[in-house]
Structures are given as C-alpha cells and as structure tokens.
Amino acid sequence: MDYALQQLVNGLTLGMIYGLIAIGYTMVYGIIGMINFAHGDIFMVGAFVSLIGFLLLGLAGISFVPLALVLVLVFAMGFTALWGYTVERIAYRPLRGSFRLAPLISAIGMSIFLQNFVQVTQGARVKPMEPLVTGGLVLRSTGSIEVTISWMQILIIVTTLVMLTVFTLLIARTSLGRAMRACEQDRRMAALLGIDTDRTISLTFVIGAALAAVAGLMYLLYYGVIDFYIGFIAGIKAFTAAVLGGIGSLPGAVLGALLIGLIETFWSAYLSVQYKDVAAFSILAITLIFLPSGLLGRNEVEKV
Amino acid sequence: MLVVENVVAAYGAIVALKGVSLTVGRGEIVTLIGANGAGKSTLMMTICGSPAPKSGRILFDGEDITGLPTHVIMRRGIAQAPEGRRIFPRMTVYENLRMGAEVLEGRHFAEDLAFVCGLFPRLKERLAQRGGTLSGGEQQMLAIARALMMRPRLLLLDEPSLGLAPMVVRQIFAAIRDLNRDRGLTVLLVEQNAYHALRLAHRGYVLVNGTITMQGTGAELLARPEVRAAYLEGGRAQDAR
Numbered sequence: 039m040d041y042a043l044q045q046l047v048n049g050l051t052l053g054m055i056y057g058l059i060a061i062g063y064t065m066v067y068g069i070i071g072m073i074n075f076a077h078g079d080i081f082m083v084g085a086f087v088s089l090i091g092f093l094l095l096g097l098a099g100i101s102f103v104p105l106a107l108v109l110v111l112v113f114a115m116g117f118t119a120l121w122g123y124t125v126e127r128i129a130y131r132p133l134r135g136s137f138r139l140a141p142l143i144s145a146i147g148m149s150i151f152l153q154n155f156v157q158v159t160q161g162a163r164v165k166p167m168e169p170l171v172t173g174g175l176v177l178r179s180t181g182s183i184e185v186t187i188s189w190m191q192i193l194i195i196v197t198t199l200v201m202l203t204v205f206t207l208l209i210a211r212t213s214l215g216r217a218m219r220a221c222e223q224d225r226r227m228a229a230l231l232g233i234d235t236d237r238t239i240s241l242t243f244v245i246g247a248a249l250a251a252v253a254g255l256m257y258l259l260y261y262g263v264i265d266f267y268i269g270f271i272a273g274i275k276a277f278t279a280a281v282l283g284g285i286g287s288l289p290g291a292v293l294g295a296l297l298i299g300l301i302e303t304f305w306s307a308y309l310s311v312q313y314k315d316v317a318a319f320s321i322l323a324i325t326l327i328f329l330p331s332g333l334l335g336r337n338e339v340e341k342v
Numbered sequence: 343m344l345v346v347e348n349v350v351a352a353y354g355a356i357v358a359l360k361g362v363s364l365t366v367g368r369g370e371i372v373t374l375i376g377a378n379g380a381g382k383s384t385l386m387m388t389i390c391g392s393p394a395p396k397s398g399r400i401l402f403d404g405e406d407i408t409g410l411p412t413h414v415i416m417r418r419g420i421a422q423a424p425e426g427r428r429i430f431p432r433m434t435v436y437e438n439l440r441m442g443a444e445v446l447e448g449r450h451f452a453e454d455l456a457f458v459c460g461l462f463p464r465l466k467e468r469l470a471q472r473g474g475t476l477s478g479g480e481q482q483m484l485a486i487a488r489a490l491m492m493r494p495r496l497l498l499l500d501e502p503s504l505g506l507a508p509m510v511v512r513q514i515f516a517a518i519r520d521l522n523r524d525r526g527l528t529v530l531l532v533e534q535n536a537y538h539a540l541r542l543a544h545r546g547y548v549l550v551n552g553t554i555t556m557q558g559t560g561a562e563l564l565a566r567p568e569v570r571a572a573y574l575e576g577g578r579a580q581d582a583r
Contacts, residue, residue, distance in 0.1 A: 213444060220430055220441050227428040229412040230390060230421075232445035232492065 040183045045307045046300070047177075051191045051260070053299025054198035058253035059276035060283070060291035061205065062246030068222045068286040069242050070134070075145040076125055078273015079152035080247050084118040084254025085264045086156055089165055103170055107193075114255050115248040122247025125152075126240055149269075156266040164265040167258060194256045201252055202292060205245070209288065218242055222286075271315065275302070278322040284335025293333060343368045343528050344389070344496055349398035351381075351388040358384040360552040361398065366496065371522050371529040373539040373560070375573055376549035382532040383425045385549070386500045389530075390422055391415045402496070417445050421494035423485040425501050425532075431474030435465055438473050438484055442491025450493070458487035461517050479510035486514065490521070496528045497521075503535045511535070515542055536573035540564045548573075 059081050066074045091110035100106055129148045133140045174188035209215035217238045220228040229235050257272065258264055279298045283290025298318055305317040325332060344366040351359040358381040366372045376382050388395050391412040400408045407415050416422075421442075430438050439458065443451045459466035462483040468476060476484060482502055489497055499518065503511040515538055521527045533539035540546050540560040548556040548569060556563065563569050 213447070216433075216437060216441060217444065219433060223430045223432055224428050226392065227424065227430070228441075229392065230416060230424060230428075231441050231488070232413050232416040233441075234411075234413045 040178055040180060040185050041307070042304075043178065044183070044185045045303050047185070047187050047191060049300035049303030050296060051194050051299070052303055053279075053296035054194055055253050055256050055260070056272070056276045056279050056299055057292040057295030058198060058201065058249045058256070059272060060279040060295045061288060062250050063277050063280040064283070064285055064288060064291040065218075065242055065246050067280070068288075069218060069225075069239055070130075070141075071138075072130070072141045072145065073277065074130075074243075074246075075142065075273070076129070076148035076152060077246065077250060078269035078271075078276065079149045079156075080118060080122055080125070080269070081250040081254050081257075081272055081276075082156065082264070082266060082269030083121050083152060084114050084247070084251030085258045085268065086160060086165075086254075086266075087117045087251065088114040088255040088258050089167060089264065092167065092170075107170070111197075111252065111255060114251040118251035118254065119244045119248040122243040122250075123240055126243040131236065131239075149273075153266050153269065160266065162266065164263050166263050169262055170259060190260055194260060197252065197256065201249060205249065206288070208245075214238070214241060274322075275315075275318050278318055278325075282321060282325050282332055284332025286336065287332065287334045290332055290334035343370075343403060344530065345399075345401040346385070346389065347399045347401070349385070349388060349400060350396045351384055351393055352396055353384070353393060358552055359388060359395075362549070362552070362554055363398075364547050364554060364557070366528060366530050368528055369522070369526050370545065371518070371531060371543045373531045373533055373543035373546045374549055375533055375536040375539055375546060375563075375569075377572075378534070380549045381552040382549055383500055384552075386422060386424070386498050386530075386532055389415075389498065390420065416492070419493075419495040420498065421489035421492040421496070422498040423482075423489045423500065423502060424498075425504075427478075427481045427485040429473035429476065429481045429484055429488075431472065433473055434470055435473060435476070435484055436469045438488050439465075439491050442488035445492050451491075454491050454493065458490055461490075461521075462487055479506045479514075482506060482510070482514060486517070494527075496530065498530050498532075500532045501534060502531070503533065503538065511538065518542065536569070537564075540569075 059077065062077045063074060066072065088110050091113045092106065095106050095109060125148050129144045130141045133144055171190045171193060174186045176184050176186050178185040209218065217228065217233045220233060221235050221238045225235050257268065275298055276295065279294035280291045282297060283294030298321065301321065302314050302318050306314045346362060346364045348361045348363055349359055350357065350361055362385060374382050374385065387393065389400060391410055394409050399406060402418060402420065407418065430441065439455060440451065443454065464480055465483055465487055468480060473481070473484065486499065486502065502514050518529060519542055522529055531539055531543060540563050543560045545559050546557065546563045547554050548563065556566065556569065
C-alpha cells in the first residue's frame with residue numbers, strides 16, 4: 039500500500055512534466071492541424087538552455103537557490119520560446135497552404151536538425167548536474183517503507199500547477215487566448231474579424247515552447263542528467279498523452295499526461311522497468327485503434 | 343467609398359471573376375445578384391483580400407487596398423458577415439460578439455453589445471449559449487451582429503437570407519434597412535433572393551459567370567424583363583412559399 043502511494047507521488051511528478059510538453063503538441067494541432075514532431079526537441083533545447091543558465095549563474099557567483107531557479111526559469115522560457123518561434127517561421131510558415139504532409143515532413147527534419155545541432159555544439163556525452171534541491175517530506179513511515187515526497191517533486195508539481203493556471207487563464211480570458219481559439223475553430227473567419235492569424239500561430243508556438251522549456255528545466259533538476267536525445271522519447275510520450283487525452287483538447291493533454299506518467303511508473307514498479315516504454319506506446323496504439331478521438335476529444339453535435 | 347476596378351480572381355486554376363468593376367457610394371445599399379456559382383461570394387472574399395485579386399484594383403475610401411493581408415483590410419473599416427455565417431461553434435454568443443470587438447480592442451464593447459442586443463433581442467437571451475447550438479436564423483443574426491461589433495463603415499453581407507424562414511428574412515432585412523437609414527451604414531449585399539434585395543437596395547448589379555452584365559437602381563433592375571425572367575420568378579416563388 040505504501041509502496042503504491044510512493045509510486046503515485048512519483049507518477050504524478052512524471053505526469054506533470056509530460057503534461058507541460060503535451061500542451062505544446064495539442065495546442066499546435068488544434069490551431070494548424072499538424073503534429074509538431076520537433077516539439078520534443080524544443081523541450082530538449084529547453085533542458086540544455088537551463089543547464090547553460092545554471093552554469094552562467096555559477097560563474098556569476100549567484101548561489102542562492104530560489105533566485106537561481108527563477109532566473110533560469112525565465113531565461114530558459116525566453117530563449118526556448120525564441121527557438122519555437124524560429125522553427126515555426128522557417129520550417130512551417132512557408133509551407134502553410136501546401137499539402138497536408140509537407141509540414142509534417144518539415145517537422146521531422148527540424149527534429150533531426152535540432153538533435154544534431156545540439157549534439158555537435160554541446161557534445162554527445164551526457165551532461166550531469168549536481169542536485170540543486172535535496173531532501174523531502176516523509177508522508178508516512180510504517181515499518182520498512184517510508185513514503186516520501188521530495189522538495190524537488192513538490193517544486194515540480196507546484197510549478198506545473200502554477201504554469202497550467204496561468205496558461206488556462208490566458209486561453210480563457212485574454213484577447214490572445216480568444217484569438218487562438220478563434221483561429222482554431224475557423225482561421226479564415228478570424229482573419230475577417232481583423233485577427234492577424236500568422237501572428238496568433240507564431241504566438242502559439244512561442245507559448246508551447248515556453249512551457250516545454252519549463253518541462254526541460256524540471257527534467258534537468260529531477261533526473262540530473264540530460265543529453266541531446268532526451269527530446270525524442272519524452273516528446274513521443276507527451277504526444278501519446280495528447281492523443282490519449284484527445285488531441286486538440288487542453289485539459290485532455292494534462293489528463294492524458296498524468297495517466298501516462300502513472301501508468302509508466304506503476305508498470306516500472308510492479309512489472310518491468312525495461313518495458314516501461316512499451317507500456318506507454320501500447321497505449322498510443324490502443325488509443326488510436328479503439329478511441330481515436332481520445333478521452334476528452336471533441337464529439338459534439340453542431341447545428342449547421 | 344468602395345471601388346472595384348477590373349478585378350480578376352481565381353481559386354487555383356478556376357477563374358471566378360473575369361474583370362469585375364463596381365462601386366459602392368457612402369450611405370448606399372448596393373446589391374449584387376446572380377445565380378449560384380456566378381462569383382458573388384468570391385467577389386466578397388476578394389474585397390477582403392482572400393483570395394487576393396490576380397489583377398485589377400480595389401480602392402476603399404480612395405486608398406488602394408489591393409493585395410493587403412485580410413486582417414489589415416478589415417481593420418480599415420470593412421466587416422463581413424460571410425456565406426455560411428461562420429460562427430465560432432465552440433464559443434459562446436457573447437465570446438463571438440467579443441471577437442467582433444477585437445479590432446477595437448474591446449473599446450465601446452458594452453455599448454455596442456447593448457446596441458446589437460436591441461437590434462436582435464433573440465441574441466440577448468442566448469448570450470451564454472454556444473454558437474454551434476443556435477438555429478440557422480439566430481446564427482445569421484449573430485453573424486451580422488458580430489460584424490457590426492467591428493463598427494464598420496462598409497458592411498458586406500453574403501446571402502443573409504439563405505435557408506431561413508420568411509419571417510426571419512423579413513426581420514433581418516428590416517434590420518439592414520434601419521441600420522442604413524438611422525446610422526448611415528454602407529452595405530454591399532449579395533443575394534439570391536433578388537426580389538427582396540432589389541427592393542431594399544438603392545442600386546444593384548447582376549453578376550453572371552464572373553462578369554457584371556447589368557446594373558441600375560433597384561427599381562430599374564426590378565423592371566427589366568431579363569432580370570425578371572432569370573431571377574425574379576424563381577425568387578418570388580421562393581418568397582411565396
């Protein structure tokens with residue numbers, strides 16, 4: 039029982055990280071109907087930018103941890119958002135109005151490019167980082183097993199919840215959020231109402247990339263090791279989460295991500311760590327076959 | 343106010359407009375009638391820059407707007423209630439109207455909301471409802487109201503009567519007439535229901551296969567035998583139903 043509780047804590051933490059990435063997939067799909075296969079690599083870039091940020095702060099002699107975390111968060115979000123913007127601008131926008139597969143192929147190309155770019159510029163070896171936040175809370179302690187939630191896990195869960203709240207308010211309440219939803223539902227009509235749809239699409243990529251950067255930072259802090267390849271697996275799992283939740287649905291992406299995080303963690307704990315990726319990808323296959331519109335996917339009646 | 347000169351427009355290889363010229367003066371209601379596929383909707387969309395004309399010029403308030411991006415054209419004071427209404431289905435009526443006010447960044451929103459709710463009281467009852475759940479007539483009212491929220495100087499209306507019950511059509515046409523008379527709103531109206539449209543409009547144009555074949559005041563066109571034969575007998579029959 040306690041063991042399961044511990045796995046629940048671990049699974050939720052992992053799910054939160056996937057959730058931040060999954061939002062980027064689902065948002066871009068919603069607005070331009072393409073799967074941005076380079077999004078996982080944007081997450082990887084976010085992790086590298088975070089690491090570089092910590093090194094720069096180390097050089098500058100800033101050692102107060104909360105300050106360092108905030109500075110790196112802002113730096114990583116800003117810099118990664120710029121990457122997201124650039125990728126959209128050079129690899130996807132010129133192909134708008136082209137046939138449907140063109141931007142997908144371009145996205146895969148962009149993914150390969152980003153991986154190789156980081157490999158060449160940062161080296162292929164894994165990059166470790168000293169744990170920055172240590173210790174934790176003991177939730178229950180009975181007999182041989184302690185259920186703990188580390189400060190790191192609390193940090194991840196709280197940061198993610200804050201990000202999700204801000205993001206939800208942005209979509210629901212602001213002018214930009216309305217414009218994004220309008221573009222998602224009828225891009226041509228949005229333009230007829232004076233909305234600069236290209237700008238709205240760019241900002242969608244920017245926001246998605248900024249959230250992926252948060253995930254990248256969390257990943258770096260949580261696992262303490264990154265390399266140029268982490269974006270591929272994490273990206274596909276977040277994509278699975280988005281599909282499971284119903285691609286295009288924002289709450290669905292978060293729900294799907296939490297489920298994927300939990301399934302993966304419980305699978306590793308009770309069955310086999312080696313096959314944890316198989317578990318996640320089996321869910322992708324099963325969802326696509328039996329529930330193509332996902333858990334919270336759209337299935338509503340619209341009068342014409 | 344609006345001058346369209348020799349505009350040629352195409353969707354891919356299909357040429358939909360073959361050199362169309364027309365003008366809409368300030369404070370006028372001008373109607374464009376023609377059969378299905380004559381290019382009426384294409385002209386409306388071309389004025390809004392989507393698709394951009396292949397050749398020819400479009401002037402609005404004396405300024406050349408040819409080839410400008412759609413959102414820039416709309417921000418100059420043109421609004422369109424397009425064919426098929428294009429309501430945002432998963433937004434509430436309120437949010438749909440708020441989208442209309444985006445060009446003004448929400449200025450005058452409360453005032454304009456009260457105005458369109460006065461014009462179409464049905465919308466007021468449905469503000470919290472999703473656009474996709476409205477009836478056809480309500481959606482059409484919403485489409486016009488949303489366009490009015492932009493405070494346009496020129497309103498483009500594409501087939502506002504399509505598929506609606508005669509009573510709703512009368513209500514919508516009365517609203518257009520009042521807006522023109524009381525607020526001086528300039529209107530370019532595309533209609534298949536030629537009888538209603540010509541009676542409402544100051545002037546009209548007949549579009550056949552991408553070319554303007556006739557023009558004149560509403561009364562003149564109504565009296566032309568070719569117009570009667572081609573558009574009115576059917577239109578009246580439709581009206582009588």
